[in-house]
Amino acid sequence: MDYKKLVADCIKCIPDAQRQLYEHFAAAMLGVCFRYTKSIADAEDVLQDGFVKVFKHLRSYKFEGELGGWIRKIMVNTALNFLKTNKKYQYDLSFSDMPLHPVSVNDPAVDLQTKELSELIRQLPTGFQTIFNLHAIEGYSHVEIASMLGISDGTSRSQYARARALLIDWIEKFSLKEQPERYGRK
């Protein structure tokens, strides 16, 4: 796909181009939004706001990185804004500065389907879920996350460690539960 032409047409506000851009990225971006929220309706709200921002700020995209990456960054920021402004998530997102107890760092093989794994991530408390998404999936450093969420990088680190440990525990339990069923099928 010729992104340069597509972006140029979108800047010119050509409806077909805008629709094409949306259709090309919508499914993947809803996947991103879905990971940060607790329901598909909220994810769709984030997607909607995110795409409005994309079309509004498309002029500022200088083709320095991938278009998908740029749109994804906007989606992540929109999701964070949504969590901060939405009362449903606000309480869960208030992080304690108290250091958490260290957790074991085992590293299991992730033998889950994409949807199953995303469901487990979404079941994490909002604060854990956000930090896990930002660090493990988006690849932000703890310093960057601290800046984005207005917390200290130490808090970000400890929260992430707890989130990771919790998720690994759930993955292991889920895998054990699933294995007999799988073998039974064979």
Place this chain on the structure above:
Amino acid sequence: MEENKFEKQVQQKMDELQIQPSESIWEKIEVQIGKKKKRKWGVLILFLCIGVLLSGTYCLWNAGRQEVSKNTNSEKSILKKNSNSSSVKENKIVQQQINPVPESENKKNNDVAKDEEKGKEKQNRSFNTSRPGHPFNSVEKSTISFSGRKKIKEDIHGKTETETFPAEALQSQVANENIIRDSLNANEKKINIDSVSKPVVLDKITKQQDTSKQKTMAETVRHSVKNRWKFGVLFIGGISGVGTDFLALDNSPAYSSPGSLNLSGPPQQSRFSSPVMKAAFSFVTGLSAEKNISKKIKFVSGINFRSSSASFKLYDSAGAYYARGAANKYINHFNFIEVPLSLKIQIGKVKNLPMLWQGGISISELISSNALQLNASTGYYYKDNSLFNKTQIGFNTAFLLTLFSTQKNSVLIGPYLYYDASKIANEGLYYKRHFVFTGLHTAIILGK
């Protein structure tokens, strides 16, 4: 390494995650994109309408003035002609009273004159197509007027009859008659000069009366021209500051972090201090209208677009803004539609470069803003225009130098100060703050 392995696996899996959104999402996005476009067009259309309205008013006003001046001119010419004819009439009467010349001599002179007149009449008939064979004399001329129905005395075979004609029919006739009248005037003047010597004094008197009438009329026209509305365009460029004191110098934060001293803002202590606001480029542009109140004082109004700005630093992450790690400059724009009501007073008596002082109030309405508010507990910036006071009242003043004052279009230039008396907001980042705008005022006033 191990940690990275787990993260990589999760990342890979999550990158594959795709969920098809419902169709209604695109419809909502489309509506929102369309709305923004419409809003922009709305503002443009509003400005266009205002421009068309003002220029239309100006054109109508000018057309009205031209019509009035045309009417006064035509009235003047009629008055002149009537006075000319009446003076001839008066001359004849006075001639009889004053002129000691015997009747026989007079008759002779008159006969010669009549012969000449007849000769001229023959020439004039060719012009008078509407009523051929009905020559006019000086008596007839004085009876012509622009009333609904007009009476014209005609001498037909020595008898005097009075006929009534509708005004419309007479209009065209009057035009023809004017031509004849002028030629007759010339003839009669000749007769008077030949036969009478003294009535010239009376002619002078009537001429003096005419000139005094013309003078008063010219004065009234000049007076009305001086008092008419003058229109112009203006642009004021400068910097605007945001603060809590008179000159917006106090930029102490609205929110302060624990331990820091904050005397001006609301009693809030939070994890994040509000940013230090800095002055930014601002401008005012619009259309002005002014009218003379007295010789040295003018009333000035108009409609302007004012964009006031203030900047601060934050962390910009692709459209999301944070207080922590502030490294990017963000300019907060406040766009207003403004109606100034000012007085312009001439200072000094320099005629080549007149100095003016302008001062008054401005009533403005906030139409749009991209200004950010700070969530002091999370350090996250967001937009909330509902916190702003939409209607603002401010004071403006300027010292202006008039360039090209003798030419058709004059240029005004000088320093300008605007002080916003209203608070920008009653809560949030702009709590109890107001704008102060200093800049260079330039304006072009159209018409002399």
